Amino acid sequence: MRIDVVSIFPEYLAPLELSLIGKARQDGLLELNVHDLRTFTTDKHRTVDDTPYGGGAGMVMKAEPWAQALESVAAAREGSRPVLIVPSPAGEKFNQALAYELAEEEQLVFACGRYEGIDERVIDWAQEHFTVRPVSLGDYVLNGGEVAVLAMVEAIGRLLPGVVGNPESLVEESHSDGLLEYPVYTKPSAWREHDVPPILLSGNHGKIAQWRRHEQFRRTAERRPDLMEGFDAGVLSRADRQALADLGYDVVDGRLKARPGGDIEN
Numbered sequence: 001m002r003i004d005v006v007s008i009f010p011e012y013l014a015p016l017e018l019s020l021i022g023k024a025r026q027d028g029l030l031e032l033n034v035h036d037l038r039t040f041t042t043d044k045h046r047t048v049d050d051t052p053y054g055g056g057a058g059m060v061m062k063a064e065p066w067a068q069a070l071e072s073v074a075a076a077r078e079g080s081r082p083v084l085i086v087p088s089p090a091g092e093k094f095n096q097a098l099a100y101e102l103a104e105e106e107q108l109v110f111a112c113g114r115y116e117g118i119d120e121r122v123i124d125w126a127q128e129h130f131t132v133r134p135v136s137l138g139d140y141v142l143n144g145g146e147v148a149v150l151a152m153v154e155a156i157g158r159l160l161p162g163v164v165g166n167p168e169s170l171v172e173e174s175h176s177d178g179l180l181e182y183p184v185y186t187k188p189s190a191w192r193e194h195d196v197p198p199i200l201l202s203g204n205h206g207k208i209a210q211w212r213r214h215e216q217f218r219r220t221a222e223r224r225p226d227l228m229e230g231f232d233a234g235v236l237s238r239a240d241r242q243a244l245a246d247l248g249y250d251v252v253d254g255r256l257k258a259r260p261g262g263d264i265e266n
């Protein structure tokens with residue numbers, strides 16, 4: 001996969017040199033280029049912003065430097081249609097399903113805006129060259145797209161073949177089965193008056209698997225009740241159903257449903 005990132009703060013993307021993603025680049029699994037938007041300006045002051053039409057606070061990023069930058073990164077891979085990801089508080093929410101989808105692409109281009117965002121005509125124009133996806137990291141306000149790109153590149157990069165050493169660790173983890181992860185522990189078994197749950201020391205792998213699954217249900221019901229409704233209940237054991245009943249969930253038409261009058265209040 002090839003990834004191009006365009007930003008007025010290319011140093012902000014320096015962490016992509018490190019750790020898993022840095023290793024993937026060294027191993028040739030990922031080609032990542034960061035471009036300084038200002039190198040695509042032509043005026044003496046290397047201007048990238050101007051005042052908004054219609055008035056209002058703040059500045060807006062000018063269209064032409066963006067068009068120059070995006071044409072340059074699109075030309076680098078002729079013949080294919082790269083995906084242009086535009087981080088924006090007004091985008092579709094980034095999630096694991098989108099990470100998997102984007103991990104299949106040949107080329108991703110990330111356009112990091114700043115100020116009040118990028119002149120909307122860039123988004124319209126870019127559809128001629130790219131599949132354009134405005135994407136939000138979540139419902140909170142950042143100052144620009146760079147932090148969102150760090151998160152998305154890490155989430156996508158670790159799904160590329162060969163990047164994560166043990167692919168089995170991708171299977172078990174959070175959100176691949178729609179539930180939160182079970183809690184994990186390591187040595188010592190007794191620590192500052194807090195013991196590891198004894199079942200984990202029992203050596204009974206059937207019981208341990210069941211306990212972990214029930215911890216996933218318990219945590220998800222407590223912290224993310226939105227993930228419980230609609231969970232595919234088609235694969236539940238009797239023990240699973242009992243644990244879920246204790247948490248206030250019944251199975252209705254193959255889906256979980258919070259029992260009216262149960263503990264769960266969404």
Ligand code: JEB
Pocket residue numbers: 087088089112113114115116117118135136137138139140141142143144145148
């Ligand atoms: C992404 C950005 C800004 C209104 C307020 C602030 C470019 N989850 C997210 N929150 N905020 C952003 C984001 C993502 N992804 C985000 C790009 C830009 C915020 N701003 C500041 C723009 N409009 C500028």
